[in-house]
Amino acid sequence: MFQNPTVPLAPMTPDAAISASAAPAPRVALSLDRVRYVRHTAHLDRGEISVPAHCATAGEKALPPRACRWETAGMTTQRLPFPVPDERAHNFVNSYADMHDLVEDLVVPTGVPEAAATVLRTARELLRQSYYCYEFSTVAVMHSLIAVGIVLRDRIPGAGKKPLQKLIQQGADAGTLTARQAEYLDYGRQIRNGMAHGKTTHAVMPSAMAVPMVTTSFAIVSELCAAPA
Template structure:
């Protein structure tokens, strides 16, 4: 049996379409700070999504995974905020959240778009989606914002 050694990470050549260095990747995500009051389960997922974005400098596909991962945080908070959420799928949570005024129409639209991307990958309809960091950062930022807004309303209420 031969031992396979993994190489040390090197920058993905596609990353240079958006940044010149890893330090610039840090600058892209440094404003993605988990606010106080976010449940730890969602906070952990958001921090992971942020790190996936940063590491997409080395593994470009991580930016797509970051978007999908950030949606998990939103789902965690929605389950907490929506009465009788139970085991409803994300689609049902979005519809119920919008109908109850927990989500704005714009938030619901964003989440449904993200859900469709996630489902396409999770169910094998989209087998290789690469979302450039320039596209992924705003989507992850939106997840951070929705979680922040939902948690701010919950703590004020």
């Protein structure tokens, strides 16, 4: 996790984190013209920063090559608390370790294209981290559908940039998708579209609902990759 070397973050107790999270965060005026590209020196432990020569100001060091990061220039920053368990997660699990038990069967099958495999792994991790950010469970479901779409486009001739709805229909008509798979994908597509277009807001899927849906995405990807092309 990136930390501003000039502002060390002190450890925060859970009680303090909860208190900090309840406090209103300072407003940050973000704009591209307030972001400056600067580069690290080899002395970040002492809080020293070098900048490109053309934007250096008095007192700033020369630019070392190939060590870079983004830094805000003159922006108000906020100090976010360390993650604390979301109390809603305790309706389903007792501890973060229990989240691993929920996702331990979500193994990325062999033979899956790396693009889809990466998305599935991310969806699995989002489920685990929903212990701290409950809404991540919904994001995990939406993300897992991306993996199915990637594989589906590989399996359907002439998929191109067709929307998912047409891909599902074409896959069902061609027998690439079973009726069960098509029904699930269309249900997930409707949820995704509702959120993307603002028709469904603040949607939260509890882990008890999200895990089976992500598991189904894993299963469909596995079945599509295992079936003869």
